[in-house]
Amino acid sequence: MKRVAALVVALALIGVTTWLVWPSAPDVRGQDQKITVVDGPAGDQRVELDTTFFPPPGGGKAPVVLLAHGFGGSKQSMRDQAVRLAQEGYAVLTWSARGFGRSTGQIALNSPDYEVKDVQQLIDWLAKRPEVQLDAAGDPRVGIAGGSYGGAIALMTAAFDQRVDAIVPQITWSDLADALFPNAAATAPSAGQSSAAEEGDAAPSGGGAEQAGGVFKRMWAGIFFGQGVSLDATSLLGPRDAAGPLTPEQARCGRFLPEICDVYQKVAETGTATPEAVALLRRSSPVTVADRIKAPTLLLQGQRDSLFPLSHADANANAIAAAGTPVSMGWFDGGHDGGNGEADWLFEQSSAWFARYLKGEGSGAPPVSAFTVTRDGGRDPGTRQRILLHPETGSYPGLGGTDTTTVELQGPEQNIVNPPGGSPASISTVPGIGGLLGGQAGGVSIDMPGQSAAFESVPLTTPLQLTGSPSATIRVSGQGTATLFAKLYDVADSSQLPVLPAGLVAPLRVTIPEGAGSVTATVQLPAVDHRFAVGHRMRLVVTTTDMGFATPAQPATYQVSLASPVLAVPTVRTLAAAPTGVAWWVWAMPLASVVVATVLLAVGRRRRPARGASPLEGNLATSPNGATVTAASASADGGPDVPLEIRGLTKAYRNGERAVDGLSFRVEQGQVLGLLGPNGAGKTTTMRMMMGLIQPDEGEIRIFGERVTPGAPVLSRLGSFVEGPGFLPHLSGRDNIDLYWAATGRPTADAHFDEALEIAGLGKALDRAVRTYSQGMRQRLAIAQAMLGLPDLLVLDEPTNGLDPPQIREMREVLKRYARDGRTVIVSSHMLAEVEQTCSHVVVMQRGRLVSTGPVSQLLSSAAVANGHGPRLEDVFLDLIGDKR
């Protein structure tokens, strides 16, 4: 117990020390700084930017990372991320963009004339900092990361400033005009043409706004421009930075640049894109300048994003990669509509990207794959919690995937109506609150009756992993310009609601040519990564309304049919879970444990080497019962003929009290030795040591010259009965005896079962379970067991307990006869009269010490003759132990 307690204390000490000494993350201190920049088309507007600079905590010069906040946020939103990044050994600068937080100026939507110029001057400022590593004079080693609005400034700055060395734009746009006025349809007038003609018709992406203008993304645009609603949830929590009552101009436009405000108000009113609006939005769109980006770009786009869907990252990736710049793409579980967010994974990926392109190849950072997709990985085998997998592939295949699976859709031509006023509207995603709902399955999708046409596949026979943007070709009949929404549902069965992957819809605006009566449109459905399970159906739904978009107020009726029954589903064959490899501990731990186990066993092999127990070559003698005896060391003491010799035997209890104390005696062959002593004299302890059950602290026991150790082979010549019988209670007496002998591994013929069982005298009871035996029966059976194989040395502890007088008498004869054959018997007993009659010699012990030893006759004759009759052993005994009463 003491050792256990000591171990616990030691472990606790080690734990506490480790906890105290363990290197904590370096302390990062931010320096608040107002930096004045000059921007505007003419370069004449002074703006004061509120920044925080985090020097590298390790000191020295380090690459610098600019962290840009999202729309509605400020430098405060990036603080935690900045600290974490600084701890990785970077200098970090966060700033509130013009028009946000405590910075002055107005929002110009990441315009090259405004925000881009601001950031360029921030880079100038950084180039002068002593903590920042420089590539050249005035050119710091700099990366930019940020989400949404901050992601766009990363792209825009990298396009306009070649000093930028790496960027990680997240959930951002490539074309703001396309984001707010998307059109997923490519049309071809088809007055009765066969659909086969259009099969090769590739759908231009992002071209929608240029044509007739796409469908106005009303709700998102309202949130984006409405200053009261923030895209950044954290800014809602903190105190508002804005101070003072609003002027009428502020109330109208907030902190927007008035020209942007005007354009937006016009657009929002009509719901159609004006050329000025498109031109303005394009100026703030990376896609127009992406071919100038030379900084390696890691695009992280959310799969649950109806504002800037995956197709925007795709357009950016294609444009940047076309210029030969390294691009990696990640589709994670998050985006403007919520989802997991994967903050840690995003940080790891960004950190790895910067490590590679800012710190250099040799930084030991894990590589970032060209294309990574976050997928539901089922449940963790340990916690059964949902886990996310990150399968990856070495090249980004685009929204068309590496392969295309065609799924046949069925369904007749269907009539759909646009309700007057566009209400009630179907629901796919509710912008701005998707993150609050946070559902895994994509929230609620409702199609209003009468407004939708559905085309369905047969149940899938194999699972289908859609990765990219599927396409279908539909024919729309009717008049005028139709605003429609296409979505692809995953339909499990009638009992479950159909799932709209990521809650995404593809809005399309198709103009039916005058007199043609119908138009054929190829629809690029939203890009998603979704697994359609076996037995599920794919359902293409075309509706006339969607709550998130502006739809015409005029009632209208259209007929929608499939121009081609084929739904082209892109798949990416090469996407495989990252070969995480086997964690090092998986193989190291068992190996280490085997080593530890071996050491544990090897170190604890022998507490004390047995002296003189080494077997020597010698003449073979045969013991009385035929046992083979190899003569051991022929020392004068304790030779192979001496059945038992005890020298200096000492055994202390845990509390230090000695149960046996310096005991020495010797038993010769043919003796029947009585081991006498009051309770607690150490008789049983001595016998246990003879059996090798207890290890002596000092001294030794030799049986036939062999030192007794636990399991010493010489114990096979010892028969013992100590401290009561020990049988398996569920077995019969006979089975117990048989199995005991079998356990010794010796030949059955040597057992002498009959002789032993005769001593037990159990008769028919021998075949009953031992648990039914009386105390005496067990006692006799145990003595019989001790005599199995007629051992040369028989040790019996209180053998006559529980025996009746005839049996005692018989036992006496048995023992005498046993010794007469040249064997040796040691008996401990309290019944002194019994000992007197049975034993030839006695050993008297008290408090663990030897008091007297010798033949019984000698002991008796030495005693004084008392009160007339001859000396009794009882008197001698009481005299010896000094307990005369």
Added chain:
Amino acid sequence: MTTATGYAPNRTLPLRVEFVRQFKRRRTLAMFGLLLALPWVLVIAFQIGPQRGQEQSLRISDLATQSGLNFAAFALSVSASFLLVVAVALFCGDTVASEANWSSLRYLLAAPVPRDRLLRQKLIVALAYSASAVICLPLMALLAGTLAFGWDDIQVPVTGEVIPALDVLPRFGIVIGYALVSQLVVAALAFLISTMTDSPLGAVGGAVGLWIVCTILQAVEALGVLREFLPTFWNNAWLDALQPELDWSGMTKGASVSITYAAILIAVAFRRFRHKDVVS
């Protein structure tokens, strides 16, 4: 060296003898009886329970009646977390402690059966009984399920894919194999306690108790990655073997943790017992 005729240390306590000594015990027979009867009890429960409609759910318990294989997987899933733990703890925790309790241990040691050999033989026999317990339950469940629900292809939980029955049989072997390996740590723990106490129930209860503590600790998410090194953490990793894509990662980790603990616990058991003063 002087020994009795015919005595050889490496012939003592043959496995056959130890098997017989343990087999006739009531708790052995009762435990096997329970494990063999459980699948039939489950079958009856499924038969008399209210039939669910055609509603297609993909939970393992709802798929149990789809086929014999599904049923066997279900039976294993409900018993692996506790019943099999108790069975294994019983066979391994009882083996030495009960001998000490009956006092027969000292006569075996004085026979003499060398201490390392005694532990080795007892461990082998206890592990063999534990293994048969772990194996017999799913096999009987397979038999009962096949008779009751037919020999159909297995339907995978969660995804609902169907795998041909013959393809899944080897997977089933993996499941049973992993269940065996993951129970190794229970066996080792029970065995270690068994060498330290005279009370068989103490050994069994101690092992099961520590197991429960581990299961509780596992629920403490704050422990983070440390939980992966709890012996119970990977207990259900065998479910991965029934997925369409066989995923070894969880099972290798589980096996690694299990073997690590088992090796050390068993080594400690041998080391302690080798020099222990046997006073029972």
